Amino acid sequence: MSIEDDALLVRVMGHLGLTRGALLGIGGEACVFALGSERIARIHHPGAVRDAVVRRAQLLEGFHQTASAVPFSIPRVLEMTELHGRLITFEPRLPGRPLLHVLGEVAGAEREHLITRFLEASTRLRDLRVSPAWYGDLCEAEPIRTPSYRSYLEQRAKKSLACAGSAFDGLDPARLAAALPEPERPSFVHMDFYPGNVLVEGQEVSAVIDFGGPAIVGDARLDPLSAVIYLTPFITTTATDRDRRLAREWLKAQHLDALVEPAERWIAARWSFATDDVRLHRWCRRVLLGHQGDP
Template sequence: MRALRVSHAWYGDLCEAEPIRTSSHRSYLELRARKSLACAGGVFEGIDPARLAAALPEPDRPSLVHLDLYPGNVLVEGQEVTAVIDFGGLPIMGDARLDPLSAVIYLTPFITPTATDRDRSLAREWLQAQDLDELFEPAERWLAARWSFATGDVRLHRWCQRVLLEHHGDP
């Protein structure tokens, strides 16, 4: 995905009916988190979208980000990824680092119950080797805010609550 070249000069939603688009990645992250949290209702009252966005770096340029890379959306043959599917409403023009981060974050038992502790350990080791481990927690908090609108998915909503309310008050 990172190899795909795009020429958009903005950050934001690609497939939303009313997309958020801004010239700054952090501004997009804040507005998107604010919109999702508002849809989630009062359970996340007091979560500051600006602080969530400020904890993530500004990338050099916008990149296509799938934002839903979990095992069910990645087709593999042997040791090779052959396709990425389900570009529903989540793809964005954003920071390319969010794709590998989200893939590892989604290995949590709340989201991917079939993932093992070994899977999670290997994935975290891989993030460290890519110098992405320091972005894990800020990305996890932002993704939880991004998914907070999904109140009908009990497992996912519990994960959002655990991540956001456990870190409430952290930058």
């Protein structure tokens, strides 16, 4: 659906004085518009649950107290309101451009440097402290939370696969979960750390955005693993074979290469519900069922 087909979104835009040219991006949870050079408006999609939006705001506010622990900016909710039945959060506009776009413009040593900085940033998210005595969803409307990491992985995969319909019948969520180790301690995991959610300025990562529904308390290793896994052309369309080789070499240096395959299978199960995203769903089918196809 285009913006013009969403009558309530158009009304909200008119109320806020927004034009189509102010659109910064459309994600799984919201349309994001620039409000000048200092702020953005996240206009949440129909069906957004207030409790989930509030949880995200509270999570970010907690992180703001120790945001200096990471070498990049993160979002913060300044205000939340509702217009024409749509939830809206107003947030600072963070510096930089999406790495996804920049990768379409750079090559050679500059590109390799940016890919490496992207991967290194994925290891710093664990410095954003969370301290619950459980593993599970942070911002979901109906969160799954369990005392065991593997139990959470199993329940999350089971829920997603059930939403995906019959395409993945026969897959065992317990086996997917059992293939991953228990972490030493619970840690914040962004869970959507891909080049579209990482901003760069010059040669450095300037911000990480889109902290939302996918975020969990889990194993800190899952963010660097997913950062590499998401460089598949089914998800990051500007990634090249050379980028993926560099990323796999980096992951091997972190002693995480043995976890790539089980992490990829669980991540594919986690996203299997997204049947409306053709490229992503094709990737899930390829990983979980062995189906091939052009990206």
